[in-house]
Amino acid sequence: DADVTQTPRNRITKTGKRIMLECSQTKGHDRMYWYRQDPGLGLQLIYYSFDVKDINKGEISDGYSVSRQAQAKFSLSLESAIPNQTALYFCAASGERGSRSGEQFFGPGTRLTVL
């Protein structure tokens, strides 16, 4: 079974619309992350959360917001989508108890297109 799941997998929307991307994980990880992937730019961190009460901005948080509804759920919102937010979005989780490796587990991604 997949550890980290994302919904939807694909979404096409129009400029100005509010969009929510959802992420769930099943292994009890403490930390969760949202990344954006653009061709040739690798992954850029949008927001991260070390636990339910701790939310932090990443490198490119402008235009995005997040909510950590529970330890297992971390959603990303685009309040008013714009075309340059067209990208592949990944959720990740880390922090298995006793782990020292820093390994992150990634979801399958959401392809978002803003027209």
Place this chain on the structure above:
Amino acid sequence: GNSVTQMEGPVTLSEEAFLTINCTYTATGYPSLFWYVQYPGEGLQLLLKATKADDKGSNKGFEATYRKETTSFHLEKGSVQVSDSAVYFCALSDDGGTSYGKLTFGQGTILTVHP
């Protein structure tokens, strides 16, 4: 701040050729180093890791050695297969070696292997 620089791609090889993808980093403290792989249409998955200087990570025939003196973590494989075609990301976690932390990614290197 932390940064990771990977050799530019794309890299195109014939099956059974030798692969090297260079990765150098800049970090404070004592980072852990990772190689992640992204197969077409999928999320990232951990390929190998090294948590301290001179450690060698290995998996699926791939190897990388943590070289603190040259701040490098080059990925190598002696004989690539068509199924190795993917995007490879070098990353570091600058967490002082004590706990899991945020990842800083390189820009990714596209590898294509032809029969």
